Amino acid sequence: MTELTAAASRTAVDAHRRLGAPAVLPVARQLALRGVLSMIRIPAAIVPVVVMPVFFTLAFSGAFSAIAELPLFPTDNILDWMVPFAVLQGAAFAGFGVAYGTGRDLENGFYDRLLLAPTPRLGLVLGPLIYSAARSMLPLLIVVPVGYLGGARISGGPVGFAVLALAAVCTALLAGLWGLGVVYRVRSQRAGALVQAGIFVTLFLSVGQVPLELMTGWLRWVAERNPFTYVLTMARQGFLGEVTWADTWPGLVSFLLGAAGLGWFAWRGFRRLVP
């Protein structure tokens, strides 16, 4: 941000204090709506959110179908194991997409104009996050039917589906916070590679492919300590049996801890943008 825009931003903040602030939520809602509109206008942008998870479902299930025959594997249908993982992958890419869009706004100057407006700062961060949560419903609504066609079943019923949806939203929010934190610091779309790398490592160093009992060596140690393992366990339980509180609360706690840490990371990054 230049000195001129920084000064203008300070003036805007003063005006905002004198005249009374618009509420946070309407600002966040408008920014989320802007994201939804851009998604409708540029359908190519949602390809990674939809096509990649469907491909992952088919590829992982097709290539590794035999691992379901191993002792200790909790289902005999690999799709029951892979569909929730693919849904959360898509949700994570929804969060990534939001960060990427913010990087574009920072590059083309639109974000400077947002900072100049007398809007509550929190709304500028919450808006993209609401959009990422909404966008995470796309892989859910596409991958689950594809899995159903292949034989996957939500034995946990509507509660199982609801828990999967909740986990998808949690994943999108965590990925969005991580992505925004990076993009606010790098201030460019080029941060995308770093954001993707972080998401990729977190997803695959978990129980994404096989349960903890089948892992060997260092991966098990890492996966046991990866908070995403517990979010994924929460998402998966409806496909493997009944939904239980014992498999739900660790996921919620992991999400809350992750959101607190990554929220702090994103907010600190955002504060660097404003005077």
Next chain:
Amino acid sequence: MTSTTTATATSHPATNALAQTLALARRSVLGTARQPVIWFPAVVFPLLIAAINSAALGRSTALPGFPPVESFGQFLLVGTLTQGVLFGGIIGGSDLALDIESGFFERLVASPVARWAILVGRLAGSAVLGAFQAVVFIGVFAAFGAPIEGGPAAVAVIILTAAVLAVAVGGFAAGLGLRTGSQEAVQNMFPLLFVLVFVSSAFFPTALMKGWYRRAAEANPISWMIDGLRELVITGFDRSAALTALAVASGLAALTLTLATTQFRRRLRAAA
């Protein structure tokens, strides 16, 4: 005076063309080597995926029908190498598109450089990167308990196949870059390569796959190449397996080089 222009000053046309090709190949190799951000992911990411898959899927070697291996890493070596070479091969085509975008290609065409040296020089960079990846991957896998039973002859075949495969991918990427003149368009071929490597025997034996996925993987020429090289790694040196792997890579290279040459001529006509 650059090495390219020095090369044009020598007397015999064939010597000129060779020197120019070498100079352009050197430029391609140095250009890639000086930008770790470009080649580093093509080396590190496949190794990271291999490390995760080895720890996650290691117990699957006990499944009936799994090839007799010392470790899952030994099975993964060739698949990881193929993945790295496929992804790294894009770099040559992407750089060629960058040359077009930046106007350097036009300047080369305007100079008295042999035409084919422009394309061959660029693809030589891809071949060197492919061979480099093979050496690194073989070394890392050996350090983690995945030896190559076929010995030095098998190692040589694997490195040579990797270089030829890199030319094949580079040729396809170069054809795309020459057609579109856009780096972005070349990068967009990434999902295609992703499908090509995933729907193959790269990460799991086709014998343990099922249904249409197994049929698709078995029909994928990349699987034929991988299975040939894998035999050299797991069982020992076998001339037939080595020739199969080399033939598949060479066939793919011939196909994509034809595409690249066609697009190269088309662009030269447009530039004339």
